[in-house]
Amino acid sequence: MYTLYFLLIYFIFCWRVRAYLVLSSLLILFPIHITLKHCFAILGGDVYFPFWYDIAIFFLLQKAFRVKMQVSYYWIVFLFFILYLFAFYFLLPNDKDAISTLRIYLHCFGLFFSLSTLKFTSLQIKKLFIVQLWVTYILCISGIVIYFFFQSDWHLFLNHYIIDKNGALSYVSPSFTIMGIERMNGLIGAPNQFGVYMAYVWLWIYSACISKSINKFSSCLCLVLVSGCLFMSFSRAGWALVLITLFLFNYYKGKAVVVIKFMFAMLFALVLIMAIVFILEPMFFNIVVASLTGEESSASTRGDMVHDFYLQLLSTPWGNGLGAGTIDGDGGNIAESSILLQAYEIGIQGCAFYLFLWFVLLKKMRQYKTEIYLIMSSLMIATLMVSVVSVNIFQYPYVYYIWGGMGFVLNKSVKSVYENR
Numbered sequence: 001m002y003t004l005y006f007l008l009i010y011f012i013f014c015w016r017v018r019a020y021l022v023l024s025s026l027l028i029l030f031p032i033h034i035t036l037k038h039c040f041a042i043l044g045g046d047v048y049f050p051f052w053y054d055i056a057i058f059f060l061l062q063k064a065f066r067v068k069m070q071v072s073y074y075w076i077v078f079l080f081f082i083l084y085l086f087a088f089y090f091l092l093p094n095d096k097d098a099i100s101t102l103r104i105y106l107h108c109f110g111l112f113f114s115l116s117t118l119k120f121t122s123l124q125i126k127k128l129f130i131v132q133l134w135v136t137y138i139l140c141i142s143g144i145v146i147y148f149f150f151q152s153d154w155h156l157f158l159n160h161y162i163i164d165k166n167g168a169l170s171y172v173s174p175s176f177t178i179m180g181i182e183r184m185n186g187l188i189g190a191p192n193q194f195g196v197y198m199a200y201v202w203l204w205i206y207s208a209c210i211s212k213s214i215n216k217f218s219s220c221l222c223l224v225l226v227s228g229c230l231f232m233s234f235s236r237a238g239w240a241l242v243l244i245t246l247f248l249f250n251y252y253k254g255k256a257v258v259v260i261k262f263m264f265a266m267l268f269a270l271v272l273i274m275a276i277v278f279i280l281e282p283m284f285f286n287i288v289v290a291s292l293t294g295e296e297s298s299a300s301t302r303g304d305m306v307h308d309f310y311l312q313l314l315s316t317p318w319g320n321g322l323g324a325g326t327i328d329g330d331g332g333n334i335a336e337s338s339i340l341l342q343a344y345e346i347g348i349q350g351c352a353f354y355l356f357l358w359f360v361l362l363k364k365m366r367q368y369k370t371e372i373y374l375i376m377s378s379l380m381i382a383t384l385m386v387s388v389v390s391v392n393i394f395q396y397p398y399v400y401y402i403w404g405g406m407g408f409v410l411n412k413s414v415k416s417v418y419e420n421r
Contacts, residue, residue, distance in 0.1 A: 002045075007048060007052060018063075019060060022063075030397045035188070061114050063114070081354065096323065098323035112407035137225070139188070139229075143187065146187075147182070158189055183233055184234075191233050195238035198233060205226065241386055248378035322345055324345050336391050338391050362380050
């Protein structure tokens with residue numbers, strides 16, 4: 001009943017307020033969706049709770065359709081891909097998770113369409129940046145507090161513990177620890193999702209800082225907090241997203257000398273930070289070294305999993321149906337690769353269609369030379385690269401943020417604000 005009350009109140013809120021406030025609510029609620037869902041489950045039921053973001057995206061689309069827009073060529077590619085997905089869903093046998101996977105695609109495209117079409121004033125854009133900044137502060141501080149003082153209680157609250165067949169207490173997923181060390185997960189509730197979210201936020205704050213969208217002191221302080229949380233999540237996908245994006249950004253922005261200087265600066269900063277951390281906790285040194293050398297169990301098996309699954313994919317190249325690989329993350333994944341899972345579900349031709357759409361948007365993004373477009377285009381390339389060896393790229397919340405971010409950056413009103421800075 002509490003869930004229905006919440007959905008009713010949220011429905012009225014999204015119906016009555018302006019689009020930027022609906023988007024603000026998404027920025028607040030998206031990261032803590034799992035935690036809120038568990039709270040409503042304790043209160044009596046969480047079956048209908050995920051529909052809150054269906055409501056938000058519906059009203060964003062409804063408000064976007066009121067805006068006079070110019071049809072772009074990439075909308076045609078979107079239309080054909082959506083038709084392909086529906087044909088795949090209705091004409092072929094699908095897994096029980098098919099509707100969840102289809103919803104992810106539709107949500108992402110809905111966010112992209114609405115955020116690239118809606119009109120935002122410079123004041124509204126600034127308010128959105130401030131909302132995201134404060135949300136990041138709350139997530140970082142709460143994540144640090146939970147990690148150092150309430151980690152066991154937090155796992156217990158979110159039902160992360162189970163009793164195994166030997167009667168011992170263990171985690172429902174091995175991802176909560178790495179080589180015996182707890183990974184930070186905060187209010188997001190899962191370390192891998194926490195890590196890639198922090199990577200996205202790190203790059204967003206960095207772009208806001210260099211474009212002078214928010215106060216420099218606040219952004220620098222937030223960057224320090226996010227860096228600490230990203231490191232303590234031990235998310236290799238998150239680390240890779242940040243490093244690859246920054247490397248490409250500096251490559252696009254300057255000469256080769258700038259890139260080399262940046263690499264040495266990052267290396268020096270990384271060594272300094274790690275030296276301090278390793279002195280305080282020597283076990284962290286073993287984790288990082290094992291992750292980089294492939295000796296850590298998940299790192300060492302990931303490449304073999306991708307290779308074996310690639311051979312399996314070649315035996316069924318036309319696809320196995322939506323949800324067949326549980327790419328939405330609600331169940332176990334049969335390979336740690338978003339791209340290969342996508343090809344396994346909708347076929348190699350469907351995956352190629354998706355990549356074609358991605359490169360069409362990347363080409364559009366590369367037409368603009370301001371910092372935010374360079375960072376977003378660099379992040380798009382980094383996302384594709386990391387998706388080869390990580391399933392978290394197509395999971396909540398990262399997949400919604402990357403598609404929403406692409407739409408927001410390609411918005412004409414946002415473009416005019418950044419060009420006039």
